[in-house]
Structure formats: C-alpha cells, structure tokens
Amino acid sequence: MRRRSSKPLQRDAQKFGRTSSHQSFEARILVDYFRSHLKQVVSIHRVMFEKLLFEEDSDMGPELAELFEDAGKTYLKIAQRISERCHSRQLIQD
Numbered sequence: 001m002r003r004r005s006s007k008p009l010q011r012d013a014q015k016f017g018r019t020s021s022h023q024s025f026e027a028r029i030l031v032d033y034f035r036s037h038l039k040q041v042v043s044i045h046r047v048m049f050e051k052l053l054f055e056e057d058s059d060m061g062p063e064l065a066e067l068f069e070d071a072g073k074t075y076l077k078i079a080q081r082i083s084e085r086c087h088s089r090q091l092i093q094d
Helices: 008-015 020-054 062-093
Strands: none
Touching: 020 062
C-alpha cells in the first residue's frame, strides 16, 4: 500500500507551477489592489456626501438619491469582484 503525501495541496500547486509563497504573494497583490480601489471610491463618495448632506445651501434632491444609488451599485460590484476572486483562489487551493 502506497503512503499518501502529507502535503498534497503543495504538491498539486507545484505541479501547476504555483507554490504557496507564490499564491500568498498574488493574494497580497489582490488585497492591496482592492484596498486601494476601495479607498479611492470611498474618498470620492465621502466628499460628495459631505457636499450634499452638510453644506447649508445644499438641496436634498435627486442628486442625493442618485449618489446613494451609485454608491450602492459600486459597493455591490466591488463586493462581487472580491467574492469571485476569493472563490476562484479557494478552488485553486482545493
């Protein structure tokens, strides 16, 4: 009876040219990308919300509703992309 390797995931990853350190490096790059992208998006939305909500001469009209809609759609799209990336990384590791 053949003994199973204690590190099958590493062996499989090496077969496909991916070591765990390489995967870890790719994961860090991906996290940094999404973090940077989110910082930009949040900064833009924050400024826009401050202008529409806190300036005294600002009207609480359709611009505010559009901003909420845009922010919601943007955050959902980013969340979907992050989930897809995490799911595909998980499949590769399995």
